[in-house]
Amino acid sequence: MTSGYGHGLDRDRDPLRRYLSAWIGFSAGGHFSQALSVAIVLYxxxxxxxxxxxGWPGSLAVLGTLVVLATLSLVGGRHHIEWHGILPVSLIALFGFMGLSVFWSEYTWATVGGVAYAVGFGALGIYLALGRDLVQVVRAFGDALRILLVVSLSLEVLSGLLIDQPIAFLGIQGNLAEGGPIQGISGTRNYLGFLATLAVITFAVEFLTRSVPRRQAVASGALALTALVFARSPATAIAVIVLIVAGVALNALRRAPESRRSLMQSVFAVIVVLGGALAYAGRSRLLDAVDATNDLSVRSLLWARIRELAAVHDIVGWGFVGQWPTEIFPYSTIIAPSGRPHETGLNAFFDIWLQLGLVGGLLLVVAGTLAFVRSWITASGHPIVAYVWPALVLVLIGVTAVAESFVLFEGTLMTFVAIATIAARKRSWRSRLPQAAGR
Incomplete structure (x- = not known):
């Protein structure tokens, strides 16, 4: 009887094993992986x-499903992935410190939820970096951003021109007839401006790599520029200026002989330092030029309040939550001029100082700096033009971090993790350890 029962269990398990094995094999296929990548970026x-x-339950269900599918896809393609030394130590340290903040957080369960949410998007970023090559990652971002911008501009036309009414539940104010600012499905003009600028970079790289037909690339670029203009985002305007300078510098480096690149890198570094000092000295005129004076006054009051609260736990912070739970102290006390609590610190560095203290801020700066240096050096000399994309996207994320906290959560965090992992694949010091040991 026992033997028959055991054989019955084995027979029951065999179909399940075959089904799971078939799913893993299917999820590792190229078409499924690319479709999944687009879905991940889109979400x-x-x-x-x-x-x-x-609602939150539905959104978390989508996130969980995508993480499971990404895991199955990685398991299916595990034999084609080089795992050794691929995850940057700086990222591991940053996420590890987020997790440790649970132990001293004064809102433990909110921190557990915030860390788990961040880890979910971090896992999706790792999937993009490991499961797809760089050209495929750029294509996934391009396809997803095209959908987002088409939907956003369509809803803005509906709201601002056809029905002349805001779509409140999506945060669309219906200002298209007045020339903006518009929000699309991004919630704020700054986030739409960020996505439009990311799209401009992505579509330009698609055009240069001939990943899509020329007409599609040109139409996509026009779509992104339209969204960028009507978003009227001061933070994005400054980022675009910096990106133009960075793009010109990268183009010069890529065209220069290899023997001269080190000298040119040093010259550009000096120019960046001097340019940053001049921009800071003339910040009032710069802010007036991009119509950001009012935004800065709101941010100055917010940052002053953050400094007061961060000083209470200045080394390790209050505990990581990502986007602020406005019903929990101390976030419930940080009130905007509209009378409602702020939802973020409107600056990634102030925000992480409040949540993870000076240690967390240092870890974020180190992770970002390492990722940028690795991406920039690779982009300067790699023959494939697609490697320009990670460097320029990190420039966009870094400049935007001064005025928004996007890099600490959701899509921008996922993008940052993906790029940092891609950069480590090319430049990580750990990738050379086996060769060194072999000698």
Missing amino acids: AFSTQSVRALM
Whole structure:
């Protein structure tokens, strides 16, 4: 009897094993992986709209499903992935410190949720870096951003021109007839401006690598520029100026002989330092030029309040939560001029100082600096033009971090993790350890 029962269990398990094995094999296929990558990017940059339509439970269900599918895809393609030394130590330290903050947080369960949410998007970023090559990652971002921008501009036309009414639950104010600012399905003009600028970079790289037909690339670029203009985002305007300078510098480096690149890198570094000092000295005129004076006054009051609260736990912070839970102290006390609590620190560095203290801020700066240096050096000399994309996207994320906290959560965090992992694949010091040991 026992033997028959055991054989019955084995027979029951065999179909399940075959089904699971078939799923893993299918999920590792190229078409499924690319479709999954597009879905991941699409979801990560539209979470505000997903929550508006499905609520937090529905959004978390989508996130969990994507993580499971990404895991199955990685398991299916595990034999084709080089795992050794691929995850940057700086990222591991940053996420590890987020997790450790649970132990001293004064809102433990909110921190557990915030860390788990961040880890979910970090895992999706790792999947993009490991499961796809760089050209495929750029294509996934391009396809997803095209969908996001088409939907955003379509809804803005509906709201601002056809029905002349805001679509409140999506955060669309219906200002298109007045020339903006528009929000699309991103929730704010600054986030739409960020996505439009990311799209400009992505579509330009698609055009240069001939990943899509020329007409599609040109039409996509026009779409992104339209969204960028009507978003009227001061933070994005400054980022675009910096990106133009960075793009010119990268083009010069890529065209220069290899023997001269080190000298040119040093010259550009000096120019960046001097340019940053001049921009800071003339910040008032610069802010007036991009119509950001009012935004800065709001941010100055917010940052002053953050400094007061961060000083209470200046070394390790209050505990990581990502986007602020406005019903929990101390975030419930940080009130905007509208009378409602702020939802972020509107600056990644002030925000992480409040949540993870000076240690967390240092870890973020180190992770970002390492990722940027690795990406920039690779982009300067790699024959494939697609490697320009990670460097320029990190420039965009870094400049935007001064005025927004996007890099600490959701789609921008996922992108940062993906790029940092891609950069480590090319430049990580750990990748040379086996060769060194072999000698």
